Amino acid sequence: MRTGGDLVVETLAALGATTVFGEPGQHALALFDALRRSPLRYVGCRTELGVAFAADGHARATGTVTPFMVSTGPGALATLPALMESRLACAPVVGISSQIPSDGLCGRRKGYLHELPDQAASFRGVAVSVQVVRSAAQIPSALAQAWEAALSVPQGPAWVEIPQDVLLAPTDVPPPADLSVRPRTPLPRAELVRQAARALDSAANPVILAGGGTSLSGAGPELLTLAERLRAPVATTFAAKGVFPCEHPLSLRSWLEDRYVTDFLEQADVLLVAGTGLGELSSNYHTMRPKGRVIHIEADLGKLEANTSGSLAVHADAKATLGALAAAVRPREGDGRAEAAVAGVLRRVRDRLGGHEQEFALLEAIPTGVLSFWDMTILTYWAWSAFPGPMWSAQGAGGLGYALPAAVGAAASGRRALAISGDGGAMYGLAELATMRQHDLEVTWLIVDDGGYGILREYMTDAFGTPSGTELVRPDFADLAASFGVPARTATPASLAGQLTASLAEPGPNVVVLRARPRMFAQT
Template sequence: MAARTGGQALVDALVGHGVDTVFGIPGTHNLAVYSALAEHDVTHVLPRHEQGAGYAADGYARSTGRVGVALTTTGPAILNAAAAAAQAYSDSVPVLFISPGMPLQHPAHGNGLLHEIVDQSAAMAAVLGTSLRVTSVAEIPLAVQQAFAVMTTGRPRPVHLEIPLDLLDEVAEVAPVLPARPGTLHPDQAALDRAVSRLDAAETVAIVAGGGTFAAAAELAAVAELLGAGVLTTANGKGALPTGHPLFVGAGLQHAAARELCEAVDVVLALGTEFAPSDWWGGLPELAGKVVRIDVDATAISTNVVPDVALVADAAAALAALADRVQRKEPSALVATARAAHRAQAREEGAAWIELVDALADVVPRDAIIAADNAMAAYYGALSNLPLDRPHSFLYPTGAGTLGYGLPAGIGAKVANPETAVVVLHGDGGLMFSVAELATPAELRLALPIVVVDNGGYGEIRNEMDDRDEPIHAVALGSPDFVMLAQSLGCLGVRAQSAAEVAAAVDKAFHADRPTLIHVRERSRATGEA
């Protein structure tokens, strides 16, 4: 037991759980936490907006598999981070959002205290599902332990932790709470027997690998090779199997080739994926009676697709168990056919961006991290066409589909992986959501290329209006001088006239002493230059 303020108890508990980096913005109500942070060897990253703090913590977590931490003050500050919290929830990313809350004895109907909102914890619980509000200083270490247990047991989900602001300066005797060390969830033997039987009886198998394969890349490759199975990945699963592997069919499930392969094979082995419409843009394939599904989340194992065999287990553990028992098969001709079709369809869909993506592929290492915004250059261009060989190397806001994610997520990834090449890929509209975050990597002197593909506004929405044969309006944006804006915030800025110039600038930016914004105009349907 030791006498600690609430702020000290919080930071002690975070450090005890291995936290080495916090993305946050100080405010009147969280100063006791900042005082405690100064007592520890914790890297603090100061974004320019709380939403940026949340996205940066998300990028940190996605690229490492560790918990990211976003620290805000009360009321509007934590609500500013709510969009980032929703994105982390939808994509199963473990981020701890921490904020002070109203005092313990705060009037039920309020009294106009600074940053007061009706029910902050309820608001965050509505977004995240879990918001923990403590009622004593002594409870803080326990709440941190419980939050980490939620985030690291089963399906990783973000959590909000609220500490009444009067507790942060209060001193009390505090006992540390040791981190929970969740064990590996192994598959039920009866379910494993059924899965082995189905896989052995099948002549042809396809694998759909989602974000749940983060820590199972080696096991995925082993099982794919044993089964001769073609492997498709979701956006969040991209990189789980190296692009050059002969059984890799493609990343991105929106292409007809993905549906056709899944319908053609006898069994689809689904790993850590929810069969979400945000991945299968054209609709799910017909999968009745042919799915063997592995997921760590028992509540998600039948979401969207009811499996014929369900294994509730960690992907690595379940795949290792399958590898010990399944019979070896030779790859069928379906794999090569599907790979060629997927590649052709991806290049056709991404035609407006394919020259850029191919040029980037020549200079971006295969083990790089791409922090992509919800931009056409990302989901039509890079998702299915840019080769990456590292699990969770394509950081992309799939489920919630937020704008403004790419830049702060790239900052978080680069802070977490300083020796790894990280590239941010943005559209102009999305960049304006978080453009102030250019100042953050500039101050940190991060060698971070930021490619801005400019179509003059919200190009996807413009095209959708056109497809509906409706008036096209409210989608064009003015064209700020992004290069000068970047320079004014401490970055380097480059205007590129071609894909080759973009690639050359990116290659140079990897070795710069600060971030480099590279601006290029898009030639596409949205700009009338397709």
């Protein structure tokens, strides 16, 4: 007998899903029963928050939509912090939740377990698309629409709810064979490209600020071509690390919380901002005030000119627009001035941060060639600016507990992943040690144990003179990991590089505990 649950799983397979993350619950059992009979890989996490973070990590690592399944009420609502992160970071996930039986919907208040007056309403301000299925016949189209919405630029999480009785009931709706999914990508208007190219051609010192949208759209080649044709220095936001070669002589890297870089961006006579809304972290906490012309390329219409009034605004995908501009601008002869200016800025930044040898050494111990997922830690604040390679962090929503489940999700794609947490954030993800072990996932978890909420400790000390509520009783993380059957080792700042190298080379999951107290990144 095929059920509505089978139709859900068949539809996901038809859409191209290979892996589903989940946590079972009473109303959703038909979904998990159907998974048992399907070719899809199921990775069960230990909390619904972990489920949604894992799907986020898998989506970022693979660049494809990742589905997850949870149950009604508390299970569904527990995913909201992770969905907020996915929305702000443009991670394409599709959350599938069960619902109470159909006769309890529409405010009938039957008193079912997990009943809410309107569960879907909780997701409408977070997901890019929210749908409530009413019959099995609606399942394929609803999931295809959610898939399309998650992939449409700007990408993000979509949400689908299906009542328990629809999931359990037999269905004769045939398995879908051809589902049409056409994600939308805004393309630049020709007259705006011409106007932007004229402005760039006339600029004496053009500068580019590349945001996360350039990375998400795969605009690295177009960005490199445009920068080299213009001889334009390039700074990248924290979400765009790796989209422009770090060692390129035109690379300002990601020192966006440093006043030297902020001043340099401000002094450009044309500042090309691509793939970022210039939010708090990308504008040195809204202190950047460009003095020249700003060209703003942004695929999210709501962010376009939100922080750049009076700019030449181009509502479009970064890759398409940068490619069009690279073809339209006149190439310049290099005279070395831009490269010398970049080198001077980077030298002044490094000189200002003298005395932070421990923090630089810790970052240098972390390899750049592995998928890395970072919680909100002091080391992450440093990594945003100083880590040379690509990285994924919870900067979208800024919540704790992201790193380990996201790394679990990435590792489920078949690649080694590294999670980096503080001891405070680690407490949010401890349950996923069991997931790592059960599925034998290639995850190394680095826990930086500084005795509490290190970032909040520093903020409170600066603001009030003394911290409160920041010091934490915590377990012996190495012993705790061992109790899950996960090998663990402890490290000092001096031994961290060797311990990480050894851990990353070992098969299966493992943990490295670093007892250190890094100082906060000094913003200016």
